[in-house]
Amino acid sequence: MNILEIVRFAFRGLGTNKLRTALTTLGIAIGVASVIILIAVGNGSSKQIQSSIDRLGTNTITIQANRGGFGRQAASRGASSKPLTVADAVALSDPIKAPDIKQVAPVASATATCTNGSNTSTPGTFNGTWPAWFEASNTSIAKGSYFTNDDVVQGRRVAVIGNTTATDLFGTQSPIGQEIRCGGIPFTVIGTTTVKGSSGFQDGDSLVVAPLTAVQRSLTGYNSLQSIVVEAKSAKVQDFAQTEINTIMDAQHKVKNTSNRDYRTLNQASLLATSSSNSSVFTVLLGVVAAISLLVGGIGITNIMLVTVVERTREIGIRKAIGAPKGAILSQFLIEATILSLVGGGIGVIGGYIGSHFKIIGIQPVIVPASVLLASGVSVLIGLFFGSYPASRAASLRPIEALRHE
Amino acid sequence: MVDPTLESTTQPIIRVAGAVKRYGEGDAAIFALAGVDLTIYPGEYVAIMGPSGSGKSTLMNILGALDNMTKGKYFLDGIEIDSMDENALSIVRGRKIGFIFQSFNLIPRTTALANVELPLAYQGIKKDERRKRALKALDVVGLSERIDHEPTELSGGQQQRVAVARALATRPALLLADEPTGALDSKSTQDLLDLFDQINNAGRTVVVITHEDDVGSRAKRVVRMRDGLIISDTLNKGRVA
Structure with missing residues (x-):
């Protein structure tokens, strides 16, 4: 049983319910894209504040009356x-x-x-x-x-x-x-x-x-x-x-x-520190919101994998009865989950790139490369992690139990 | 009772000794098999008959390595099955046994050809060889014209013949059929039984579970069960050459 064969089975499995596959992929794509865009917005706003402070002049100290x-x-x-x-x-x-x-x-x-x-x-x-x-x-x-x-x-x-x-x-x-x-x-x-x-x-x-x-x-x-x-x-x-x-x-x-x-002094360094700490709070908040949407995408994958496995328990029984090894069945479901999260993650990354070319609430987003890696990595890990539980449960069933499942 | 022409000349394909299958514990325990001994030699055509609840399906699932015994020994083609792990069992299922079910159990939304190729794919047989063997098996069951049809586009009789082709494609030592005619009309039943005859005449061992007498009468040996025990084991005089 070579791996290409299993990948083909996985694609066929995904193809049997195209709407569900599309919706799951969409969920992950939205999660990944929002992580990338929101972090880019946070980063963009801090870049903007920094550059406007830079424009005020460096090395300058302003004295004002108190x-x-x-x-x-x-x-x-x-x-x-x-x-x-x-x-x-x-x-x-x-x-x-x-x-x-x-x-x-x-x-x-x-x-x-x-x-x-x-x-x-x-x-x-x-x-x-x-x-x-x-x-x-x-x-x-x-x-x-x-x-x-x-x-x-x-x-x-x-x-x-x-x-x-x-x-x-x-x-x-x-x-x-x-x-x-x-x-x-x-x-x-x-x-x-x-x-x-x-x-x-x-x-x-x-x-x-x-x-x-x-x-x-x-x-x-x-x-x-x-x-x-x-x-x-x-x-x-x-x-x-x-x-x-x-x-x-x-x-x-x-x-x-x-x-x-009766006077006070303002220097750029302190302005910079204040504003960048403000904008990093902003970025963290946005990141948390985005991470939640990514998590929801992950729960979506788990849910779909659970439903898929339950729905196809009988099919798993048939496959085992005609000689499918446990590893082949496990791999098929894991690959299905991985394809879902990879494709969803990929679309999300593309969406994130496109989305961050537009100004959002007056801020030009600046993509943080780490956020792209983080978002797509997390989506794949979620797919593997949450996909592996239902898959291994299914693959461990005795064929007769799986076959009796209706 | 075993066909005397076969006995002791060859190694048995199936040897079950003291097979017990218990469901539940203590007072609530139910014995689906209460100690079954059965030996089947290569080339036999055996019908296992009995009313529902007699334990014949349980026996069939154990013979097919789909279920495990509570107690007992099972040798398939000289290999001890009862102590095997799951991975070794999957190889046995794939190579030694061709299983035919009452409800066909084809993979849905998958063409007849792909269904027949599937067990070969799990054995790691190369694409060309797989295609060749699947086409040949479909030819044997008379479905060369319908290889691209999905199960829902085939009649019950045709689906069961796809299942037979799938079972034959792996060239198993043993063909196991669990109530194969249970969901078929009489015409399809006759066609299928003719096919079994043809397969057995070609030298393959066939074991059929059934409660229908006209199916049992086509076998060369009839084993009757009741309450988890074998109550009779006779040769079908008219069928043994």
């Missing part, structure tokens, strides 16, 4: 709470006190609607800053140029705008050299930034950046800064830069109690 707060902590800070100022930024730029800081950019944020004739656009981000901001925030220029330190000193009303803002205001025309009005104040566009894309919650290209002095003079006033962006010399010295920032800022703001500062 406004508000609750209870005793906020009350004890009281009147001593000082806003961030340009003086803070200047102090941080001291190369002797802060040798690991590469550059500093104070940021004043405005909310203003920009117009060009009848076209209007409200940029999601309207920053007044220093030229250092572009490098620190990983923003590069597609056309035109950056503004210069001289522009800042002179308070010239020039602006670099993002792609979305440019399209809103100028359509397909080049915005370079054109004048726009933001909050009623005229700015001359001198450059556009390269496309950053959306980070899911914010359009990175809905952007206007102008010299700090110009924005403060015309839109925000000189009182306070939104934030100060600090770029460390490298990712390695980010921790030193952090310490230097704290020393300088504590002195600037006369902080007595370091656990109760």
Whole structure:
């Protein structure tokens, strides 16, 4: 009895009830495909968060004022709470006190609607800053140029705008050299930034950046800064830069109690850690859901194998009566189960590949190769494991018992 | 009683000694076979007869290695069967015995040819040889025209002849038939019995279980059973040459 013969028997066995075979295969295919797609969605979302964080700039530390707060902590800070100022930024730029800081950019944020004739656009981000901001925030220029330190000193009303803002205001025309009005104040566009894309919650290209002095003079006033962006010399010295920032800022703001500062610092590393731990929770949850559907597929195989074996007990009796060895019968049923799970798994893998080419809830899935192996491996193992029990029960029957079965 | 021309000249094909088959335990025990001794020589045509419950079917299942005994010895073609394991038994069933059932027991949704080839496939016989032997067996039973028909497309008589072809294809030492005519009309019954004659005349041992006298009368030796015991064992004078 060679194995090819048994495989032929197995195919014939599957062929006798095509609908049932098709439904079982479908169950496994759905299980495998959903494992692959859901894990890919989880992976895709974490990749997306990571890349949008990367776009914000690496090696950068953002300082923000600690406004508000609750209870005793906020009350004890009281009147001593000082806003961030340009003086803070200047102090941080001291190369002797802060040798690991590469550059500093104070940021004043405005909310203003920009117009060009009848076209209007409200940029999601309207920053007044220093030229250092572009490098620190990983923003590069597609056309035109950056503004210069001289522009800042002179308070010239020039602006670099993002792609979305440019399209809103100028359509397909080049915005370079054109004048726009933001909050009623005229700015001359001198450059556009390269496309950053959306980070899911914010359009990175809905952007206007102008010299700090110009924005403060015309839109925000000189009182306070939104934030100060600090770029460390490298990712390695980010921790030193952090310490230097704290020393300088504590002195600037006369902080007595370091656990109760009136400013806070955010660095990319901590953002990254938080978001990737969030998205890994997300991935695990999706994986659990998918694993359940795979398990249901496996129970489907077991069920079908049980029904098949019971239904064909008499046939097994006949086969044994005419000399079928136990091994041949066992192999036939195991091969049937394996074919079901292999074909189902294969269709599932193909379905998973196709499915993950589509955006799902705004996320582009990224397939994790291990999940493909895991899903198809588990489906085959389930087939073998759950298929072997009914098969060995059937193969061990004495022929006369099997023949009497109706 | 054994045909004297056969006795002691050859090794018996079947030798059963003290066969006991008990169902249940203690007071509830029922003896389907209560100690049966039977010897059958090659070339015999034996009918085992008796009313239902006499133990003839149980005996047949034991002779066919489909069931095991509670006690006793069974030698088939000189090989001791009662102590064999399942794997060895499957080889014995495949090579030594051709079994014919009352309800035909063909594999459903499978053509006549594939049904006849099946036991040969389990013996590991190559495809060409298998095809040749299956076609020849189907020719012997007169079904060459219907090799591609599935069981549901065949009459009862034709299905039983496919079953006979399946039993013959392995060239067994022994053909065992359990109430082979039980589900057939009288015409098919005569055809089948003619076929058995032809098979026996070709030298093959045939053992038939039946409760029908006209089937029993075609055999050369008749063994009658009652309550798990053999009560008579006679030669059929008109049939022994």
